[in-house]
Amino acid sequence: MHSYRLSHIQQLESEAIFILRETAAQFDKPVLLFSGGKDSIVMAHLAYKAFHPARLPFPLLHVDTGHNFPETIQFRDEFVERIGARLEVALVQDSINSGRVTEEKGADASRNALQTVTLLDALEAGNYDAALGGGRRDEEKARAKERFFSHRDEFGQWNPKNQRPELWNIFNGRKHHGEHFRVFPLSNWTEMDVWEYIRHEGIEIPGLYFSHEREVFERAGSLLAVTDFITVRDGERVEKKRVRFRTIGDATCTGAVESSAADLDHIIAEVAAARQTERGTRADDKRSETAMEDRKKEGYF
């Protein structure tokens, strides 16, 4: 007896590839947002599979805060070359230099919020009408209601009360001039699914995700790495610890976790036993209970 069944990972892969192809077909000029983090690596990998053996029908766009772990950039460039994609980089520093945004002051300063302006400017400058992102609904409560095809008005704003219903697998990407969409092919994936998929596909990811020794200090419950972009305050003690990162974003607000997980099997075991969500290490979400919802309304990813 033949049973026609797909495992949950195969179903999620099939769904994501379907969404990527719909995006290419329904929009004039899509772009895939690529941060070098694991979710965007998985996205680019899926896009490679969706259009193979042709090249990706859209470029990758990195909104670069300038506050990177050096490993991330090296990895990004090698990865892009390997899948034969085009990469565009939008620098937050350029937005600061041109006076579009003002750098935050103080020891807590982060460029995370500034990214939104750079992103919206880059989308406008490139005439992009759909931006593919690696956002997942399990990440944060404001994302639980996000659509696969998320409509943004001409100001790039998300209105949670005015999103189009998505039925079966029919996606409505019609829009007026000046409006655009954010598209989230990984909507139905969880952190665990992403890790299992990385293991299953043998996808390479930056070394920051694996346990390594690093100078860190504790601030507001997060373990932050000592880098050139962050000022250690009086009373904060810098220690060398074995850590790894669960998400890789701006170096000023991405917290590390103490971990000895040095390979994927151990990471998956650790994720399975985790008592904190992965965004629990993100200082930007801790600013207020509705931090993510507020940022999304402004046009944040």
Added chain:
Amino acid sequence: MPDNELSTLPENGELSAVDLLRFTTAGSVDDGKSTLIGRLLYDSKNIFEDQLEAIETSSKSRGDDNVNLALLTDGLKAEREQGITIDVAYRYFATPKRKFIIADTPGHIQYTRNMVTGASTANLAIILVDARKGVIEQTCRHSFIANLLRIQHVVVAVNKMDLVDYSEEVYERIVARFQEFSSRLNNLVDVSFLPISALHGDNVVEKSANMDWYAGPTLLYHLESVYIGTDHNHVQARFPVQWVIRPHSDEYHDFRGYAGRVAGGVFKPGDEVQVQPSGFSSRIKAIHAADGQLNEAFAPQSCSILLEDEIDISRGDMIVKPNNPPEQGQDIGAMVCWFGDQKMRVGGKYALRHTTKEVKAIVRELSYKININTLHKIEDDQEFGLNEIGCVQLRTSSPLYYDSYKDNRITGSFVLIDEQTNETVAAGMII
């Protein structure tokens, strides 16, 4: 599935054993739906410390006595302030046996639209009934929608059993009443009943110590073990073309792959196929997934199909098999649920999206509406607005290749779009 049949099969045996169940929850405002979902997540250890801390803080600041599990699923600031849920929210949890996706739909006035949306991708629906109130109008409405959307599996969860002293008699009365009225709903093939208390956790994840008279499974056990293997159509071969892959490279000079997601049936290399609307025939040369060739492809796999002959095929075309082709025509009768703020215009034109194809459609006639609380047909009222369900006759600008929704949820469904606002204004199921 035989070994080595699919190159995309996980090498990891543990992984392939885990499948995916999508379910939707239906209940009216105070039926305890959010509490039930919170309880499922909490008792199955799918809540993280930081999430629990956040809701503990919120519960205290609201003056709740206990940790309010419902807060786990109340997403947005706007909703918390008003104490309501806007729209469909999606939740995820997993047990060693299955991964679950919950489409959590709110119980207020927009309910029909939201439940139809949540139900469109669900394998199973949980219909909550308050044990104190029994089967009420809203229960009928939820059951009708589950029936209309052809959700194969329905669980009627009689909640708040703690408030009726865990009475078997109350429970049995509700079961009998539900069975009596649902006998008119022909598509509900697999209906299960469960007495629960979401607040205290009886029969949700843990077996209740308060209802010895109930010998059935807990809700989670049922969700983990219900058989969903036949939910896709694996008989009638349907492949809507999404995108044509043409590399234009030296290595793949003549490569032309028709990319899409199988909507029904099984495709194999060597199969004779027909392409709609041109009607040309060919054979499948190969089926590609990016990491290798497939010996077969079935719903809902994404792949690309290569044909022996060069035929002009583009997005919106459908690859089928000649021995069981889809229906074709421009006159479509459908059950439609209206989503738009503006009423449907009889004689009006809309854009119609069906699989990967978009055509224009004129509404020729509203045959009847259904009172979804009583299931009565209404034939003398031509006003058709938000949250209403009725039978509509459409004429399309070019032929559709379709199946009846009862045979195939993908090739039997469509949406209507208002061409001025670009909003999705209706969901349709072809009769």
